[in-house]
Amino acid sequence: MKKYLSESSPISSNERIISLDIIRGFALFGILLVNMPLFQTPKLVEELYMISPELSGIDQFARIILDVFVETKFFAIFSILFGIGFYIFMQRAEEKSAFYYRLYSRRLIALGVFGFLHLFFFWYGDILLRYALAGFFLIFFYKRKEKTIFIWILSFVCLLFGLLLFSFFSSTEAMEQQISILQMEGASKVVEAIDIYNNGSYTEWLSYRFTDEVIPVLINMPLSIITPLFYFLIGLYIAKKGILTDFHTHKQFVKRVWLISLLVSIPLSVGIILFHLNVIDVGMLNDQIVEVLLLASGLSLSFFYIATIFLLLEKEKWKRILHPFHYVGKMALTNYIMQTFIGVGIFTGLGLFGELHVWLGIVISFLVFPLQILFSYLWLQYFRFGPLEWIWRSITYGQLQSIRINKS
Numbered sequence: 375m376k377k378y379l380s381e382s383s384p385i386s387s388n389e390r391i392i393s394l395d396i397i398r399g400f401a402l403f404g405i406l407l408v409n410m411p412l413f414q415t416p417k418l419v420e421e422l423y424m425i426s427p428e429l430s431g432i433d434q435f436a437r438i439i440l441d442v443f444v445e446t447k448f449f450a451i452f453s454i455l456f457g458i459g460f461y462i463f464m465q466r467a468e469e470k471s472a473f474y475y476r477l478y479s480r481r482l483i484a485l486g487v488f489g490f491l492h493l494f495f496f497w498y499g500d501i502l503l504r505y506a507l508a509g510f511f512l513i514f515f516y517k518r519k520e521k522t523i524f525i526w527i528l529s530f531v532c533l534l535f536g537l538l539l540f541s542f543f544s545s546t547e548a549m550e551q552q553i554s555i556l557q558m559e560g561a562s563k564v565v566e567a568i569d570i571y572n573n574g575s576y577t578e579w580l581s582y583r584f585t586d587e588v589i590p591v592l593i594n595m596p597l598s599i600i601t602p603l604f605y606f607l608i609g610l611y612i613a614k615k616g617i618l619t620d621f622h623t624h625k626q627f628v629k630r631v632w633l634i635s636l637l638v639s640i641p642l643s644v645g646i647i648l649f650h651l652n653v654i655d656v657g658m659l660n661d662q663i664v665e666v667l668l669l670a671s672g673l674s675l676s677f678f679y680i681a682t683i684f685l686l687l688e689k690e691k692w693k694r695i696l697h698p699f700h701y702v703g704k705m706a707l708t709n710y711i712m713q714t715f716i717g718v719g720i721f722t723g724l725g726l727f728g729e730l731h732v733w734l735g736i737v738i739s740f741l742v743f744p745l746q747i748l749f750s751y752l753w754l755q756y757f758r759f760g761p762l763e764w765i766w767r768s769i770t771y772g773q774l775q776s777i778r779i780n781k782s
Contacts, residue, residue: 391462391618392697397683398455398706399699403743404448406713407440409499410735413717415728416567418498418587423560424553426661427730436732438650441664442643446672449501451679453602456505457512457609458618464516475513477770482509484769488707488762495580497714498587501602502707507595508603515610523611530604534669537597568728579722621684632681635674642671701750702743705760709746716742755779 411417420427429437463481467474489502515523563586570582591598617624645667648654656663686692702709720738721727753760757777759767764777 392700393684393687394455394458394618395700395703395706396687396696397451397680397699397703399701399703399747400679400683400696401448401451401455402702402706402709402713402746403699403739404444405452405710406739406743407444407736408448409713410717410739411437411440411730411732412499413497413714413721414726414735415730416564416571418590419560419563419567422590423556423563424661425557425560425564429730429732433730433732434650436736438647440732440736441646441650441668442671443675446668447675447679450605450672450676452501453505453605454609454612454676454680456509456602457606457611458613459609460509460512460606461516461610461613478513479510480772481766481770482506484766485509488711488766492711492714493591494584494588496718498583498591499714500591502710504595504599504602508599508606511599511603512606512610515607520611520614523607523614527604527607527611530600530607534601534604535666537600571722571727572725625685625688628681628684631677632685635677635681638674639671639678642667642674646671698747698751701754702746704754705750705763707766708760708762709750711762712746712749713742 415427419425460478464474464478467477471477483506486503486506489500489504489506493500493503515526567582567586570579574582612618615624617628621628645654646664649660649664649667683696687696750760756779757764758779759775759777764775767775
């Protein structure tokens with residue numbers, strides 16, 4: 375008979391799957407690489423007004439590298455892990471508590487609060503609020519059969535690519551005229567954003583961001599949760615299949631996924647490069663095609679990266695090499711927010727906002743991430759969870775959790 379504990383009985387931290395923390399830490403490094411260019415310029419304004427900054431030389435090369443190997447791929451990995459984590463949490467919570475749905479709902483509400491505060495006070499690129507909102511829809515799939523979830527995944531594939539391909543049916547002439555009008559209007563908006571970010575007071579900066587960044591993000595929220603929910607379902611499907619709990623049984627399947635995802639990723643990546651270099655040029659449709667290629671390669675390469683890490687972790691040598699990522703992954707929430715503080719602090723705090731140097735963002739990422747590994751390692755020598763993870767757990771279970779490691 376199932377044993378029910380009190381609602382406030384937490385899931386033991388000893389049950390954490392270290393391999394997932396390694397992949398989560400790896401994903402956070404990729405997210406830092408992707409976000410660094412966004413910390414430098416008013417990218418949201420540029421996207422709203424369809425302005426594409428011209429890149430040349432080393433920046434163009436860096437942009438190609440990011441788009442081929444990083445852009446959309448690590449967001450996909452992070453989101454798939456969220457779906458896996460959802461299933462693990464729900465399974466273990468169901469074993470220990472009669473209130474597992476309530477616990478997870480409280481967990482999502484807390485994550486949503488973190489996300490809204492992050493969005494409102496610091497940066498428009500927050501993903502936590504989107505995750506929280508999409509997570510509520512994920513609850514409805516917990517008891518569904520694998521076949522049902524797979525059908526939903528295929529449906530989301532059709533929906534996502536359908537939304538991207540919809541613009542191809544518009545008149546090219548009409549598109550050019552509309553984009554031209556938007557770009558003329560947006561030019562002054564970009565100048566205004568750079569001025570506020572570099573010269574405005576904190577109050578002026580918040581006021582500007584609320585009107586021109588936070589509100590547009592919130593208005594677009596219903597559409598923006600579709601993509602993370604799609605990846606959540608993939609993670610849930612992987613967890614339900616038992617690939618993680620019985621990896622050796624599914625090892626040959628993982629190898630096939632590794633090979634197929636690699637073969638699919640190669641032509642997609644080549645296509646991205648050809649469009650970036652204008653070897654293939656279809657005019658106004660270039661950006662839309664690149665978006666489709668990025669979404670498709672994000673899915674295929676995320677599978678390739680995840681499968682690669684799981685296969686490498688079968689070897690002791692690679693376990694030692696990849697283990698430092700585990701420290702960052704175990705404190706994913708803290709480190710994600712910390713990346714925003716660092717990025718906004720460097721480019722806005724020091725008045726460097728406005729000029730895009732993709733290569734500089736990559737260099738800074740390679741300097742910052744080892745420091746995050748070191749900080750996480752030192753913190754976890756004395757504490758069970760990261761500081762924000764501790765707050766999150768305490769809210770989830772309705773009482774303060776023990777955080778210090780007793781070394782006596």
